[in-house]
Amino acid sequence: MTVFNYSKIKKNKQFYLIAEIGVNHECSVPRAKKLILLAKKAGAHAAKFQTYKANKIASKESRAYWDTSKEKIKSQLELFSKFDKFNYKDYKILSTFCKKLKIDFLSTPFDLGAVDMINPLVPLFKISSSDITNVPLLRKISSKGKPVLLSTGGSNEQEIRFALKVLNSKKKLKIVLMHCILNYPTKDRDANLLMIEHLKNNFRGYPIGYSDHTLPNKDMSNITTAYLLGANVIEKHFTNDKKKKGNDHYHSMNSDDLKMIIEKINQINKVLGKSKNKNFIKSEIKSRKNARRGIFISKSIQKGERLDKSNLITLRPNIGISAENWDKILNKKAKKTLKTGTKLKWKNIR
Template identity: 45%
Template structure:
């Protein structure tokens, strides 16, 4: 766990999140598996969680302190009332798992801490999400960020359903939208950047220091190499997005020389009235813009103008 904190911090991650649960309070002994048993052969949720529920209050306090050393935010998803209480002083916000969006007592408990909430919305209807938001607000929760999520491990890329990010934005204006991703890390890093471009302001992804470790999460998680590549890609994309300024300084030369000016089609003597057939438009754009052609027709030439000469404001009478 400490190694992962070090790696995520080193590559530029903003936060690292763990899960705080005990098998006895999370799953019945008769709860069947819902994951790919070819990757994780354990057939019972209780048995799987029992194998991994080794961290509790003391360990999470130690990890929270370790995160401070590496200047990275500590988070942990609580799955019961006890973990809500001991995690509260360690975190600035709470994360709620998709599967607990209907767990009214847990939502009320978390909301009572009056902190911001990250709410995963996997396998939920818009009505269930709205109901959870209203409950959280009613019981004191701070700002609520909604995370699009597909509750399937791993998620096939064609099931990522990223357009739901846009739907969440439309249905819940005023709430930040993010994406909790369970797709296998792809070499092109397409899924997460696309989610970001669709409006996901928070990105959550499983992380491991070794994808070959046994278990249900490691094989579809990101490792250090993946995360480093993703952070670099986000930085490039952020630069590509720009600020939306009308045009860039790098376009100034082209703006001047690739645009057109009014140009004489014949030799025009000083004092002649300029007719429409006397002028056309050609590059560069250093003279009178062709946008002003109507105002130039009918004016008097102030000087002799050669054929193909660019007209300027000094070429004609006002």
């Protein structure tokens, strides 16, 4: 059964966390399975990979757009060629393993053949920021009719609308717009999480998510901030060794980071509560009575004497006549003698 529920995400009733293993498996099925298991145990809802053949992504002229002090290779074709060895059989094994663990299996396709290859295995498609203007790929994914997570890194509003038009050309798809910055890694000052609000306001009807490339900090506050701003789908690269050299390990989260995200999101949901309308809650009923004030006699009053500021006081608890009726009882007359400290009752005044 698929964990992803578009309807719940759209209604802000589901948080969906994707552990983006990508190619951190380094073409090893056992390593990929290990990472899936770690992600599941830490609380991820999906384990995602990347499906491609290097020569269908990049030409010999393609240059690096990542931090070359962390990943030395400066050719896209050369780097991608290191990690494009998985075939359908491998992805089928991983998909079956995910199903057994009850975690969604996802993979981003980077070419038309990859779309067909993973289609039987995935409940939805993720489109990379780099392909938001790739019309053939957008149309191919659209033809499958499945939900789509559309990353928007490096794009503007016009390009996002263009991609949506292509994707929805034959059938309106269930699409989540993922805020993203196309930097590896993304500096905190460049994260621009307020763009999440822009996407919410300008693309009404589409749920918003966040694909994060910032370096993990000790409290994973970039992720929780994105969630508070309205990103109900979160994607972040995942590894078991952040110190491992090369590729995406250096800006990935590990199991501890993932657990912290889950714990913090659960705590946020706990304190946010369920009601969006201001009203007192059940646990406050006792406090409303004992912490609020009623009207009491501060100086003995004789029968027929008028009530005024000189003989009245508001004291806790809120019994008798509530302090909110102060203006209503001023200048009323006592029906009987009222001693100092007596709570005022409606039946005792006229």
